[in-house]
Amino acid sequence: MKPHLLKVSLKPEASFSIRKDVTPFFYNRWHYHPEIELLYIEKGTGTQFVGNSIKRFKDGDVLLIGSGLPHYWRCDDKYFAGSPKLKAKATVAHFQETFWGRPFLELPENRRLKELFKNARKGIKIAAKIKGEIIRLLDLMLTATDTTKIILLLQCLDLIARTARPELLCTEGFQPDFEEKENDRINNIYAYTLTNFRSPISTAEIAKVACLSPHSFCRYFKSRTRKNYSRLLQELRVGDACKLLIETDKTPAQICMESGFNNITNFYRYFKEITGKTPNEYKKEHSSPFSL
Numbered sequence: 001m002k003p004h005l006l007k008v009s010l011k012p013e014a015s016f017s018i019r020k021d022v023t024p025f026f027y028n029r030w031h032y033h034p035e036i037e038l039l040y041i042e043k044g045t046g047t048q049f050v051g052n053s054i055k056r057f058k059d060g061d062v063l064l065i066g067s068g069l070p071h072y073w074r075c076d077d078k079y080f081a082g083s084p085k086l087k088a089k090a091t092v093a094h095f096q097e098t099f100w101g102r103p104f105l106e107l108p109e110n111r112r113l114k115e116l117f118k119n120a121r122k123g124i125k126i127a128a129k130i131k132g133e134i135i136r137l138l139d140l141m142l143t144a145t146d147t148t149k150i151i152l153l154l155q156c157l158d159l160i161a162r163t164a165r166p167e168l169l170c171t172e173g174f175q176p177d178f179e180e181k182e183n184d185r186i187n188n189i190y191a192y193t194l195t196n197f198r199s200p201i202s203t204a205e206i207a208k209v210a211c212l213s214p215h216s217f218c219r220y221f222k223s224r225t226r227k228n229y230s231r232l233l234q235e236l237r238v239g240d241a242c243k244l245l246i247e248t249d250k251t252p253a254q255i256c257m258e259s260g261f262n263n264i265t266n267f268y269r270y271f272k273e274i275t276g277k278t279p280n281e282y283k284k285e286h287s288s289p290f291s292l
Contacts, residue, residue, distance in 0.1 A: 066120030123169030
């Protein structure tokens with residue numbers, strides 16, 4: 001697969017779009033669009049891909065995805081089982097950086113807003129302390145009309161822009177590359193890895209998927225993602241372990257094996273490195289069955 005240019009539909013009377021989706025699972029394709037995306041995940045869990053960032057997503061997450069930044073949310077397998085009771089729900093707004101006119105962003109009062117749009121090209125996870133207010137404003141925006149609708153969007157963006165030290169998702173230096181051949185290659189790597197990360201994946205094996213020699217693959221992957229392939233596996237395995245810690249009563253030792261680490265020492269080391277917590281601390285903090 002390759003990043004798909006998604007065309008966002010606008011109503012004739014609207015300058016930007018906002019909608020609430022209730023679907024069996026989220027749009028299951030790696031895509032990008034020129035519009036900035038403000039997303040509230042009301043219900044849904046799975047693996048989130050934003051540029052070169054791979055993390056778990058959960059109910060209540062709010063994110064700002066910049067113009068041209070590839071992304072998709074891959075719901076957990078249970079969402080594809082066809083249960084009528086299990087739905088993914090999200091409110092999503094799409095808008096162009098300049099839909100209010102280019103001079104607007106050049107106003108001195110909007111310097112924070114201009115910086116926000118720059119940061120959004122790496123993806124931003126909205127801070128917990130303002131998340132509730134952003135969700136409230138999005139809910140109002142769904143039924144608002146005329147100038148009120150634009151004011152509500154601007155209030156959301158102003159609130160995010162004033163938050164100190166935003167949580168950026170992509171690493172420094174990441175740049176999207178939409179050259180078709182290269183996108184096919186990097187996305188084949190992601191797709192294969194997402195399917196097989198619980199099993200050992202050798203460099204030779206994944207290099208074959210990429211149609212490269214093992215040495216060339218290592219250089220290629222690092223140049224495209226600003227991380228080593230082993231780091232990608234660690235992030236996916238830790239994300240899977242987080243899910244198992246919350247949704248099951250399995251011990252850390254059992255989860256270590258099931259998530260693909262196969263070494264309890266490495267499991268504890270990488271789990272603490274990536275989440276900032278031990279497995280037991282993480283489980284205690286997320287003890288509610290509805291928190292992930």
